[in-house]
Amino acid sequence: MKELIEAIQNRGVGIGRDVVKVDSFLNHRIDVALATRIGQEIAAAFKDDGVECILTVEASGIAVALTTAQALGNIPVVFAKKGDPRNVSADVYTAQVYSFTHQTSSTIRVDRSYITEGMRVLIVDDFLANGEAIDGLMSILRQARAELVGAAVCVEKGFQEGGKRLRAQGVRVLSLATVDAIRDGQIILRPEEPRA
Numbered sequence: 001m002k003e004l005i006e007a008i009q010n011r012g013v014g015i016g017r018d019v020v021k022v023d024s025f026l027n028h029r030i031d032v033a034l035a036t037r038i039g040q041e042i043a044a045a046f047k048d049d050g051v052e053c054i055l056t057v058e059a060s061g062i063a064v065a066l067t068t069a070q071a072l073g074n075i076p077v078v079f080a081k082k083g084d085p086r087n088v089s090a091d092v093y094t095a096q097v098y099s100f101t102h103q104t105s106s107t108i109r110v111d112r113s114y115i116t117e118g119m120r121v122l123i124v125d126d127f128l129a130n131g132e133a134i135d136g137l138m139s140i141l142r143q144a145r146a147e148l149v150g151a152a153v154c155v156e157k158g159f160q161e162g163g164k165r166l167r168a169q170g171v172r173v174l175s176l177a178t179v180d181a182i183r184d185g186q187i188i189l190r191p192e193e194p195r196a
């Protein structure tokens, strides 16, 4: 997606060899116009798939999950919670997720009443790196016997294995921008390809 690729080029920061910092428009301050366009782009790709609900994980997936849900006709957004379990119902699906950025494992939880059997669910997140977050969300969908329509991410890091592994499993993965490498602080983006 051209606008997102430009934003990463102009406003993103490469850290070390494997972290893309997009705090200025996606992860801390949110460029609402860009987030809206991202939602429209994801929605356009999945508009004929009967998506009934968007599933993401707190916190940074929520903004684009919301704009995608709006573009799909205000369907609900469910975000898996990472924080204090006392704040969530006891009747939950859980999964363990190892965080690439925080390098810690945490339990994510979703109230069982929000994802129901047969529900057609699209996973949306900001980044796809090793695929741990999406694996955790897919585990929750399996527990709920819901149907995974696909997974859409703003940025896929093509030098990590998540995207390859998920596609090999038959998951339909849409990424709006792919980072191929980070060299000397410079983010190397893959030229835009026609959509699958």
Ligand code: 5GP
Pocket: 018, 019, 020, 021, 022, 027, 060, 098, 099, 100, 101, 125, 126, 127, 128, 129, 130, 131, 132, 133, 134, 157, 162
């Ligand atoms: P995965 O679970 O695919 O290994 O990593 C994806 C999750 O980790 C995303 O939810 C995202 O929040 C975070 N993440 C992974 N890599 C990056 C990165 O390079 N930059 C940022 N900002 N977040 C990342």
